[in-house]
Every structure is written in structure tokens, then in C-alpha cells.
Amino acid sequence: MxxxxxxxxxxxxxxxxxxxxxxxxxxxxxxxxxxxxxxxxxxxxxxxxxxxxxxxxxxxxxxxxxxxxxxxxxxxxxxxxxxxxxxxxxxxxxxxxxxxxxxxxxxxxxxxxxxxxxxxxxxxxxxxxxxxxxxxxxxxxxxxxxxxxxxxxxxxxxxxxxxxxxxxxxxxxxxxxxxxxxxxxxxxxxxxxxxxxxxxEDQIGASYPELEWAMKMDASGKSAEDFEGRKKLVFEIYKRLNKINQHKMQPIPVCEIPSELMN
Structure with missing residues (x-):
């Protein structure tokens, strides 16, 4: 950088x-x-x-x-x-x-x-x-x-x-x-x-350097099966939190009414 x-x-x-x-x-x-x-x-x-x-x-x-x-x-x-x-x-x-x-x-x-x-x-x-x-x-x-x-x-x-x-x-x-x-x-x-x-780290179960690594590995297409030991655990922590917190990262869902129902 x-x-x-x-x-x-x-x-x-x-x-x-x-x-x-x-x-x-x-x-x-x-x-x-x-x-x-x-x-x-x-x-x-x-x-x-x-x-x-x-x-x-x-x-x-x-x-x-x-x-x-x-x-x-x-x-x-x-x-x-x-x-x-x-x-x-x-x-x-x-x-x-x-x-x-x-x-x-x-x-x-x-x-x-x-x-x-x-x-x-x-x-x-x-x-x-x-x-x-x-x-x-x-x-x-x-x-x-x-x-x-x-x-x-x-x-x-x-x-x-x-x-x-x-x-x-x-x-x-x-x-x-x-x-x-x-x-x-x-x-x-x-x-x-x-x-x-x-x-x-107490709350997440992984340090920020570990999470940065997991984020980069995820972006490169890796999965938990590609790792062992601590790395596998950290990757699984990252993927679990990334999945359950998508509601924070994505735009608010809007119920879009089909146009044929609005006529």
C-alpha cells in the first residue's frame, strides 16, 4: 500500500x-x-x-x-x-x-x-x-x-x-x-x-490478521476443506459470520409488486 x-x-x-x-x-x-x-x-x-x-x-x-x-x-x-x-x-x-x-x-x-x-x-x-x-x-x-x-x-x-x-x-x-x-x-x-x-478476538474467536487472511482466501475461491487445524477453524469462523451477517451488508429488501398487480 x-x-x-x-x-x-x-x-x-x-x-x-x-x-x-x-x-x-x-x-x-x-x-x-x-x-x-x-x-x-x-x-x-x-x-x-x-x-x-x-x-x-x-x-x-x-x-x-x-x-x-x-x-x-x-x-x-x-x-x-x-x-x-x-x-x-x-x-x-x-x-x-x-x-x-x-x-x-x-x-x-x-x-x-x-x-x-x-x-x-x-x-x-x-x-x-x-x-x-x-x-x-x-x-x-x-x-x-x-x-x-x-x-x-x-x-x-x-x-x-x-x-x-x-x-x-x-x-x-x-x-x-x-x-x-x-x-x-x-x-x-x-x-x-x-x-x-x-x-x-474474545467475541469472534479469531484475530484480525487471521480474519484478513480468511477474507482473502474466500475471495480467491478457497473452501474450508483446503485447510487444516487452526486455519480451517478460522476460515469456518469467517464463513459462518459472513453468512449470518449478510443482512447487514446487503441493501434493505424491498417487496417489489409485479406491475400486473398494480393496474
Whole structure:
């Protein structure tokens, strides 16, 4: 990858898109992870207004600390960056109290994790509407088009996706070029939806380098039978997640009425 040129291409793409849309800048949810750190930095490089939102919901202190450190670094580097912290924990807790109890606590636990992402999406669009900003997505290629590791209408609800054609390894490469904080680069990736430090790998069962490999093997027409041991397991994990999460990656199904029924 021609890292410098790819970085410049994304920055120019962001700037041109915002100007053509008649928008003033971008709003980015900053989580303390590498993807939001890179996205917010690329947005800042456009010279347009950037609002970084830090939106804790029973968040692990390490995640909040990394997010705030990154935002402080951005503001020291770029005069066009502002920040707002919105504590969504009380909102989340009140919503839980308003919802009826369920028998299946496991499914409720997952549903509430996705609810966190959707509360954050709602907050991002609130500020976007106030300021004529675009909501910049933070998903990378493996998450968005490989295993579908994001929340539908949560962190998947965005106006544009500047890094969605970058593999996770390429995200790290550009982040290092731009001088993103070492604590973020070294931190294990996490979706931040559980109120603890569980990692993406804990949830998926495979690391991002492994998933990148599986994504490339799948694109080349390989099948699980072509591999053994750990490689076979990783490939099967990738294929299973890719299949069950197609509903996130494909356009919303539309019931198209036959023309003869409309006459």
C-alpha cells in the first residue's frame, strides 16, 4: 500500500464529499480504539470542522482514558477539532428500567449491547443535524464487508465510510504514519459494548490478521476443506459470520409488486 498517497486520497475524498453535499464538517464517535482514532484524524486533516463525541455507557476506564487522550492530541494538532462528552449511562439505565422483563436473559444481554451502539448513533445524528455535519463511520473492511462485526443502525448507521475499504492492518499502517497515540495502537481492539475490557478476538474467536487472511482466501475461491487445524477453524469462523451477517451488508429488501398487480 502506498500509505501516504492512500491517506491523501481519503482526506481529499472526505473534503470533496462534504463540500459537494453543502456540509460544514464531520462528527465522529471516538471510542479509544484504532478505527475511530484514524477516522477522526483523517477528518481533521480536511481542514473542515470536526466534532469528536465521547459517549460512555458504563465504559471501562481504560477506554475512556484512551479516547480522551486521543481527542486532546487531536486538539493540540488541529484548530478545527472540537469535542463534547455525552454521558449516556443514565439514559441507558432509564431505558432498561422502562423495558419489560424477559425470560431469556442471554438474548436480552446481546440486545442491550446493540442498544448502546444505537444510542450513540442517535447522539451522533443529533449533533450532526445541529451543525450541518456528516456522521463519519469508523468501520474497516473486515468488519463492514467480511464478518459484519458491527451493530445494524448503530455504528453501522453513518453518512459515509472513509476507512471501509481498508483492512485492519492497513488502518494501523496509516495510523502510525499520522502519529496516533501508541497506547491506542497497542490496545487490543474492542467494540466497547459490554462495560468491560473484552476484546473483539474474545467475541469472534479469531484475530484480525487471521480474519484478513480468511477474507482473502474466500475471495480467491478457497473452501474450508483446503485447510487444516487452526486455519480451517478460522476460515469456518469467517464463513459462518459472513453468512449470518449478510443482512447487514446487503441493501434493505424491498417487496417489489409485479406491475400486473398494480393496474
Amino acid at each position: 502506498q500509505t501516504e498517497k492512500v491517506k491523501d486520497y481519503i482526506v481529499n475524498w472526505l473534503k470533496d464529499y462534504a463540500k459537494n453535499a453543502g456540509m460544514r464538517g464531520f462528527v465522529v464517535g471516538v471510542s479509544g480504539g484504532i478505527d475511530s482514532a484514524l477516522t477522526s484524524t483523517l477528518c481533521a486533516l480536511t481542514g473542515l470542522e470536526v466534532l469528536c463525541l465521547e459517549m460512555p455507557i458504563h465504559q471501562a476506564p481504560s477506554q475512556v482514558s484512551r479516547a480522551m487522550n486521543h481527542i486532546n492530541w487531536l486538539q493540540n494538532q488541529f484548530s478545527n477539532v472540537q469535542m463534547t462528552q455525552v454521558n449516556l449511562t443514565p439514559v441507558f439505565d432509564q431505558l432498561i428500567e422502562a423495558l419489560p422483563p424477559v425470560e431469556n436473559e442471554e438474548s436480552r444481554f446481546m440486545s442491550l449491547a446493540n442498544t448502546r451502539a444505537r444510542l450513540r448513533m442517535t447522539s451522533l445524528y443529533y449533533f450532526a443535524a445541529l451543525n450541518k455535519y456528516l456522521v463519519a463511520g469508523t468501520g474497516n473492511k473486515v468488519e463492514d464487508f467480511g464478518v459484519g462485526f458491527y451493530t445494524k443502525y448503530g455504528d453501522g448507521g453513518v453518512d459515509l465510510s472513509p476507512i471501509a475499504d481498508l483492512m485492519k492492518s492497513e488502518v494501523y499502517e496509516i495510523a502510525k504514519l499520522l502519529g496516533v497515540n501508541e497506547e491506542i495502537i497497542k490496545a487490543a481492539p474492542t467494540d466497547g459494548l459490554w462495560g468491560d475490557d473484552r476484546t473483539d
